[in-house]
Amino acid sequence: MKRIMMGLSLLTMVMAAHAQDKVKPAADSAKPSKVMAYEKVITKDAVTRQGMFTVHLVDNKYFFEIPDSLLKRDILVVSRFISTPEMSGVYGGEKASERTIYFERGQGNKLLMRVDIFSARVKDSTQAIAKAVQSSSVKPIAAAFDIKTYGPGGNMVIDVTDFFRKDNGALSLDSDVKSDLKLGSPADDRSFINSIKPYPINVEVRTTRTYSTTGVAIPAAALSGFITLEMNVSMVLLPKEPMRKRLFDERVGYMASKYFLFDEDAQASQEKYLIQRYRLEPKPEDMEKYKRGELVEPARQIVYYIDPATPKKWRPYLIAGVNDWQQAFEQAGFKNAITAKEWPEEDTTMSLEDARFSVIRYLASPIPNAYGPRISDPRSGEIIESHVGWYHNVMKLIHDWYMIQVGPNDPRARKMEFDDELMGDLIRFVSSHEVGHTIGLRHNMGASSQTPVEKLRDKTWVEANGHTVSIMDYARFNYVAQPEDKIGKAGLYPRIGAYDKWAVQWGYKLIFNTKDEFEDSKVLNKWIVDSLAANPRLWFGGEGKGEDPRSQSEDLSDNVMVANEYGIKNLKRVVPELIKWTAEDGDMDGNLDRMYKGVVKQYSRYLYHVMKYIGGQYITNKSADQPGNVVERIPKAKVKEALNFIGRNLMEPPLWLYNREIAARLKMNEMDEIATAQNNMLVTILNAGMMYNLIQKYSDGKEIYTVTEYLADVKKAIWKPLTGDALKDTYYRNLQRMYVEKLIIAVNTAKPKEGRMLNNVERSDAHLYARAHLQQLKNEMMISNVPGALNQTHKAMLMKTIDKALKGDDK
Template sequence: MKKHLIGFLGLLCLTSSCGVLGKKGSTGVTSGNTYTHTEAKPYDKIISKEAVSSKGLVDVHLVEDKYYFEIPDSLLQREMLVVSRFIKTPAGATTYGGEEIGEKTIWFEKGPSNKIFLRIQTLVSVASEEDAISRAVTSSNTTPILEAFDIKAINEKNNAYVIDVTDFINSENPLLSLTEKQKKNFNLTTLEKDKSFIRAINTYPINTEIKTVKTYKARISEDKNKNLPAAILSGMVTVEINNSIVLLPKIPMKKRYYDPRVGYFASSYWEYGDDQQRADRNTYIHRWRLEPKEEDIAKWERGEPAEPKKPIVFYIDPATPAKWRPYLIQGINDWQQAFEQAGFKNAIIGKEWPVDNDSMSLEDARFSVLRYFASPAKNAYGPNIVDPRSGEILESHIGWYHNVMNLLHNWYMVQAGAVDPRARKMEFEEELMGQLIRFVASHEVGHTLGLRHNMGASYATPVEKLRDSAWLEKRGHTSSIMDYARFNYVAQPEDSVSVNGLMPRIGDYDKWAIRWGYSLFEGHKSVGEEKEILSKWATDSIAANPRLWFGGEGRNFDPRAQSEDLGNNAIIAGFYGIKNLQRIVPQLIQWTSKNESDDYDNLEEVYDAVLRQYNKYISHALKNIGGLYVTPKTVGDEGDVYRPVPKEMQKEALAFVDTYVFHEPSWLLYGDILNKIEAPLSKKDLSQTMEGVMTTLLGGSRLSRMEFIADRYQYEEPYTPEEFVEEVDKLVWKELDFNAPVNAYRRSLQKAYVANMLTLYNPKKPQGGFIDALLAKLSEGRTLHTDVRAIALDNLITLESRLRASIPFTRDTMTRIHLQFLYKQIEDAIGEDKFPKKIYSPLDNKMSIQQDDKGNF
């Protein structure tokens, strides 16, 4: 195997947290250095008989109040990962004990003048040492020396160097302390050394654990919400930190190249070689190292599941309420079925934390733990710690917030309450809440295994199958638990769908993705050979089974991959979802009442959840308009990567918006509810929803994209921006055709239409406040060299003429006032002066039309 030199920072991470990786640079030092030479003393003069010592990755000695590391020569130049976590955080912080502070790759090396250097890795680019270009990589990628330690003594018996680490550990440094961003979040300034100390240092065969207490001065912010109680009371904030120094494997795990058709987190580096004509960007996935036990290799070769040498073990934080622990463990163990398809049995195990084992620490980077946070936040997350050289996942600390149960309750009541009677109360039965917890645990564990969100998974299920009980029992309502598919809101009460058809579970995609990422191959195949096998496997598998499609995080313009959606048609799915919302709204007062002495806080919270769900259905439909299907492919795949959403689908989406947004959703304005939770301001909330939809519909980004798509895909019947604007115009201004009264909701709709059209025409003069100004600025750049502004101007000129003609015949006073206001807005904006300065209504018994001094009417 060729050796590689690794150089400067170029890491690409498809994940929420990125590591850094690299190799050592040159340790040669020229003459004339400025380091002060210090002489090492005899070993027993430093490490006396009174020393409290422990052996491990580095031997640790405590002599009086000094901590010494004894670093063997064999450990020099070896990469180590330093993972820092909070042990305890101050009250009022949004960060909790067990959460990560950061991670860095380090190594120790022998320096001049009797020094040991500590370097921090800053890389990544590689070149074979056999290639001449490796010199260029090396010479342009020097890693920084973070600290220089005097060698206090040398242990001749094991050729180890003794250094004093006390002051370094107690200091403010980028390796063992808070980041600048975290200090800013806590309003911290300087470290108070006299109030900071080392609590303990424990060392083990492959890791050393440092526990410190650090106290900082804190400033008081003008924003009272950002001030921690400790800072207000004392001007000081104290945190407890654990730093795990973990030895990375001497031989990194074999990489597996990333394929955009399979959703894994990944890192990358630039690779240089003498035979290249351009540098290569090599991207590799994050995964655990799973290898069959020696005694199971024969089984594995016969195609039978084998037990791994080192299974993936997750421990449950002992702070977790006992009744939820079995469900969390189930959520972890549910992934075993996926690993069996990859050739492993008992590959992943959930366990309770052994509370009587003093040799184990929750912050220890050797152990993966589900940490339970006493927090009002409604969240959970699943990170992973990665060997940056290979993508090997070393451990994970899942974050679980207590109040995620509140989020699960509201989701399930709103999305499944029409179908599942158990969802119709404020406190769910233990079994139901347990199953909800299990599903979230499985989702977060999926992230820790390397899997990204797959927001396109739910698209693999035809909408009609979401009402088919037998189909759902077999396959579930989405092909991946890594989707934000939540619960089956399409199923109707008459469909008799069981809980198996309502909740997500590990599906076809999840099992296939684990198999793709974790299966091993017979023989000593290179990373490149495996890449070719896996690429063909992805091509053949996805072609044969569309349920294996990876849709990504939904950050592009593809309506198939959206958060919180279901099925292959957002319009039909939204129709069924709204039908269920219309069923549950009248029941909310009863469902949210626990006792006669309760107030209406529960009702308000769940009603707000209903409004959010309604908004989701609208946004799911909207994304089809100007949408673009994006399907990653290789040269070996058939078809195009980019395809426009069919015109008919876009028109259906607009019709959906007309039905449920352009016409007031009065079913949401349920008087019995609104009169109990607030003055009827929800009408205003619905107007804000409508205004947001109008801004999205008539945004410069969407219309410019529609113009681009229409121009590129002329072989298909495009939905042009001019046709789209014309159809929106007809829906918004229906009343003008009949001189009909315009109610308050529709007046708001029409005002929003005019404001957005004026902003499209002239983005430099936004029609509202800060947000409108920001949107206008974005629109200005997106529409600068397009026909969108011209379309807007044409629409405004036509609308002005229609308003001028309609106003004299409008009998409803408020409608007339409203139309006159809009007419004046348009006239002022486009600079027209050929129309009457004032328009009189027939109700005034005066002339309806005046002639101006230029003879125009």
């Protein structure tokens, strides 16, 4: 009883203490800060600019004057590089970070800046579940400002000098950028504000920031241990009313933002995505015309400006690449929806860093690339602006592709410096591709697979339709075309195609008489089902990162085995001409080396395209109301065709690639390079994992393809009988040894490794099939005759190796 009373007494004391905690006075930090008279803070010497916020500069301090009307309004904050250290790998115009923030009143004359996060949403804000979502979605406070004074109309005045001068969570560089540059602590004494300029819906802050760094590859860092960056921060007021959302569908390739949807009528949260797109709407007076199907101009046109740093001769081609998209937007009901203009250099009120303007930036970089990012309203997916990055050396990239892929078809491609017209055409195609990303489109690496291979050599057809249905594919140029086809540039260049027009229609055409994006998605689904049924070529094949061989970069046609045979025929025409095509006064064979390596790389691509047909499968995303399978095995005839291609074009050594004249000028190791390529291919097609893959995919159904049959096909394509030809037999003996070596490795996969259990591949029948095939190979070798003493010694050694492996003797 005494213990119970003591326990109750202790409980009473704890409860009393807890009650006292509840009535504890507020912390000192919540005490009101001292508010001064307006004229004491914003003195008569202040330099004042009006805009979204009124900005004052007083004695080297910057103040924002923020009206109540902008509290709780979402503001997109985008940091971009203006100037960067030489060889740093980042360039002016590139985005460094992106946040969404808003201001709200805090306790004690504080103005809080919170970071807004949109990862959880409710379908209906009136549902009780909305309260649960809200209570678990507290927005982080990025900064707390003292309100220094109140201006006319009660506007709050805060000092933002240190906020922009120093590093902070809201404006900090993204972690991957810091990692790439190996940045350490900011040096506050060498970081400062250059200017803050307000505009009607945005504020532009230009700063200089210095960081310690260990990035010794950057010359400035190696010399001083620091790097200095010039940055621009754009604070863009997001629309008061977000644009109508449109939900992502994996059958149409759009960039998208992820969130989790909570709905009382659903028994689980749902993972949803919003597509990113510009807000295109008819002018109010044209709405009825639009509904009737008449083309109308949008209330706000999509405009891209050309960076004045861009060489003047290329500007018209970059502009043309943007304007090419007008035809796609017409399919969505808009005319003149998109255009490009030269930057008005005489207009001093405009800034390249102003987030209201989309710009194609010209970057002085040796990187052979271009990119098309965009920033979007996280609430709705509305694209606010885009900055295409155009690296100078992208011209080197497209030059080399064009010479190597279609040099035999276009005499203009047979030199190291293209004429301006040809280079301009190629710039136009890259411009169109990158602008496609900026309007929201992802790569469609499956697009080229929708063109029948024979049509790529049909002059009339391919010049009218193009060699791929999407410029968002990496289809590059029509390498299938042969010189005798006499196909002109209209059939060689990529262009905006049927898929691109359809994708823009799906993403941008307005939907009427629906309540919300969820009802819209039903209409959008019907558009997809109906359109794909009418025209299967509109299929979106994804980014080319999966196992579907139809979705690959740099490939062409519905049959890459046939297409790439034509590609190799063209490479065989290119190689003997390379010395002549690459000749320039004073060049020390640097051009020849570069272009020859490009040919080898192109040849390797052809092999890789074909290899993906071995062990892959077709994947066609479908909704429940679409007929047919989502996952389909690749017909075994295609697998056999792929093996035969590899046998002809790699296992039969590609000596044509090692031209004697070129070898006399460049260092070549053909035997080593060919053996490496053959070995890498055999590792893929003769390993136990591939056999296990085949067991799973082809052991039932209409079409059986046994591992035994597969290995027989592999042997037929790869095992080259010895002939007595000294050079060829050198390659064939090496290939036979590699072949046996890979089979022995497959046999030995079933042997337990010390300290661990076998995995599914090792435990499967794969090693049995490999063993049986090895036994059969030994039997065939016993009765075969080979010419020459060296070949006979090779045969004897190989049989001895096989015999040891079959007996389990690893010594």
